[in-house]
Amino acid sequence: MQQELFTINNLWMMVATILVFIMHLGFAALEAGLTRSKNTINILFKNTIIPGLGILTYGLIGFNLMYPGEIFQGAFIGLSGFGINLPANWDNAAYNAGYTFYTDFVFQAMFAATAATIVSGAVAERIKLSSFMFFSLMYVGICYPIVGMWKWGGGFLDTLETPFYDFAGSTIVHSVGGWGALVGAILLGPRIGKYTPHGIRPIPGHNIPMAVIGVFLLWFGWFGFNGGSVLSANPGEVSKVFVTTAMAGAAGSIGALCAAYSFTRTFDITMVLNGILAGLVGITAGADVMGPLDAVIIGSIAGALAVGGVIFFDRLKIDDPVGAISVHLICGIWGTLAVGIFGSLAGWPQIVSQLTGIAVTGLFCSTFSFILFFGMKKARGIRVHAREEIEGLDVNEHSMQAYPDFASKE
Amino acid sequence: MQQELFTINNLWMMVATILVFIMHLGFAALEAGLTRSKNTINILFKNTIIPGLGILTYGLIGFNLMYPGEIFQGAFIGLSGFGINLPANWDNAAYNAGYTFYTDFVFQAMFAATAATIVSGAVAERIKLSSFMFFSLMYVGICYPIVGMWKWGGGFLDTLETPFYDFAGSTIVHSVGGWGALVGAILLGPRIGKYTPHGIRPIPGHNIPMAVIGVFLLWFGWFGFNGGSVLSANPGEVSKVFVTTAMAGAAGSIGALCAAYSFTRTFDITMVLNGILAGLVGITAGADVMGPLDAVIIGSIAGALAVGGVIFFDRLKIDDPVGAISVHLICGIWGTLAVGIFGSLAGWPQIVSQLTGIAVTGLFCSTFSFILFFGMKKARGIRVHAREEIEGLDVNEHSMQAYPDFASKE
């Protein structure tokens, strides 16, 4: 009997793993679609190399930092070795009721690379490839697993009197990415021509169908991201998470539609797309403790917040080509807070814990990102030359074009 | 023991749910690919907002209309409340041997939005966005669940002496969409320039690779659409449905290839793509009662019918930019009829029941659609201005372009 449930649970976790995997294609398509065709190869290159870098780095060190104990376990950091060390009973229910050691590793590895992918969108069209790759390596290998350990690896956020709650990672994954995105975007500065004396110049994405493909694949994968975070195939729990994930994404699209229409009087598809993601980020922290109505409220507020965020950061002249900071940081914070406001954990003690987690994560990740980006900036520069930026990164960093057969507009 | 099978069944239903979900991306990509680049944002916008609208509307009212009983149950209409009302035992096998209440809801919600998506293709490139959105809301929220209730909610089609049979919805999903598509296309009239005094002018789709992505994703999702309609993970039943679904899609592609080649002497990829969908629509009503050979026959006839349908509707000057009426209505009817001709239910009584279901659904859906479209047409118009249509809906309704970096041909 044990064996049957173990096999089912493990099966769901493996399916969830590949759903999270395909989110990397979602990010690649979204980010490429929302930027200019002269930088498409560059963006796709980053998003193509990140899963590879992420999986290898996470295998080498990240997994050991995130789930420590073998070597030492502290409240803020720990370690269980280097490389992938198969424990005893790794492949049966004596190891874990829900999945094998390998399933655990590969599921977590797919999650890990997400944090770097989020950053990629915000720093697009102007960052040096080598700087981004070094940052990603450090962020996936060290920053993300340390923060993850605080909650999921038994660290101090999990041992608060009222434990910080983050079901699938509104803070631990999305905000972590979002802080890196914010610091990167600030230190890089805006793209040439974005903020002019005459106002903000919109720089439209070059391939909206790609962006649509990206968002649908992200929503598709999110059922594995949230659903897999149940860590078993428990029918009631996973199906509840499916409902909240579906409802929040749906509500996010409508929330963003309404917010965008009331600001601009147009039906802006990029806002709807970001609204879906915002709803999904928003529900991620509490997907298992919310009812359908909570999910609709959280999602629609998240959708509106994403629209407001895009406008807000543009006012601050923080240039985020794809809206990643609004979606992942703002809505990641909102979703984390919402656990204290809606659903079965709501209450002041939970709100305090949520704020604690948000603040500590923000402090750590922004410092970590600042040190990396600022250090690289001083040492060798993190931004391509103006000429390269104007001509496009594809020709200059890759000697290739994404669409060599087609004539461009000018 | 109960618990293991319940968990497995529920797991398959959840996987099927996300497979049906990704069909919305399939429709988006197919419809965008087969229309012109000046209307791409508009089409993608509709297909992006439909899942959101559909899920929310279905949660609010549709699900309660489709599976009535709590408040009242008639032969033609019933209701079980408003919103999502968790019944007792919703998360265990005492509620249902195959899945939890939430799984049921989210699976059905993904199905529901499909009907509106089918309409979207046929009315593309000329309908007002607001008219389409209002129609979708009504169609998904009211028309679709009422028809669905007739069979799947214990209504009069299910209680005929020889019950009407529609396994996964050749009639109840695809024809429902198809009737809305037909009525919409007639009331809107053809696109400007399509039917000229000198004959029919082909208006080619602007991005065939997108259309290919769309069809493959639809086929991929159809394994969940049909396979999930088993409502359990029963190995024999689901694997049989997989085989008939694979065979009918395959035969549809070859049937359409042969039909198209014999008419035009060219290898027309759009016909092959529609042929795959035609085969899939055709097998949907009887996917569980057919053998592999039946599936091949039904699929290849469906593929040929789709090609014939496209030519037929063009002769009637009913302009359907993506061939949705041929694929979903004609082949939906064919597939439903085929249940009386092939497979384990074949026989005159079944044919009569199938014809009854087809006729009643056609009458209801075309009337419902006519009232909606005609009412809106009289009240405020359903078609964009000629100038907007010629310039493109993207610039006029959305102030955006799908591919701003690329030069267009003329």
Next chain:
Amino acid sequence: MQQELFTINNLWMMVATILVFIMHLGFAALEAGLTRSKNTINILFKNTIIPGLGILTYGLIGFNLMYPGEIFQGAFIGLSGFGINLPANWDNAAYNAGYTFYTDFVFQAMFAATAATIVSGAVAERIKLSSFMFFSLMYVGICYPIVGMWKWGGGFLDTLETPFYDFAGSTIVHSVGGWGALVGAILLGPRIGKYTPHGIRPIPGHNIPMAVIGVFLLWFGWFGFNGGSVLSANPGEVSKVFVTTAMAGAAGSIGALCAAYSFTRTFDITMVLNGILAGLVGITAGADVMGPLDAVIIGSIAGALAVGGVIFFDRLKIDDPVGAISVHLICGIWGTLAVGIFGSLAGWPQIVSQLTGIAVTGLFCSTFSFILFFGMKKARGIRVHAREEIEGLDVNEHSMQAYPDFASKE
């Protein structure tokens, strides 16, 4: 108890089936993306028709050749009939502990069409459509299942003293496709303008985002390709295969990146994409007998080999537009050999068996392909006219364009 595990195993095999199915979209997107826009319809047409042709042919004859016995069973060839013949107990564990007969068939059918798809890329942009379709029919219907039978159908490679080992088909699927690709590319000759007196002229792919979509979908599907080859949902085995598949793909991307950078000093995304596939092909033969570190080594060598292969075949003036020969043949051989070098089967006897399997498969497939291609070449030609090739196959064979709205560069 039996029934629960049977249902779980069968469920995983069905999910794996649709994962392998979506690989056909992966190949379509990759091959279309890496070739020129004037031949896009042609390539998509081939890749769209192949799954249909493949499934039907495999049902008619291929499956019966690959798993013989009912009629006769030899060491090199056998047969179990024609069409799909349901055996007794086909739908329960008495037939097979892992899956039903139908699941077996549909999973194998999805595999079968892969071999022809691999060829499609190497012969792209110059082969006659009819020649390719006839070749595919023969290759999927006869060549592939005969080779498959040698190992998976109990043939002579499986009864060697040290049995040849090929877990999921580095040789039996990928090399089979690769040999057809090699012979086809040689007999067709290079594309006009590829090899000039002044050196090799690069012919860049027209849509790199499509190629990225293709590779990610292939990796996604590969978890079903390799994971499904466990033939059950055994948690330890499938999760191990997931880890090796993830690691090898990751390592392939980094291996190719390093190799390509050291040759060209640019960050060539097409090399990284092929490197991912190379790593995946490389691990396929031994995905269940390798540890994570073995997978990293095998994958990174495969990634480098793919880059070297592309350069090598270009030197030989064998024109392979998408690099299929390097990825599927070279890395298929490498992966097969690696089973004798790394992992739990390593040793001289295994190396000898692996070399035997590689050699016999190469001899048979290249002869089979040569007879087909050479016979067609003599009888009616296999290559389009130079004028058609220069103008593009889309206009000439299909009277269509993939992107009719966009202006091309010249």
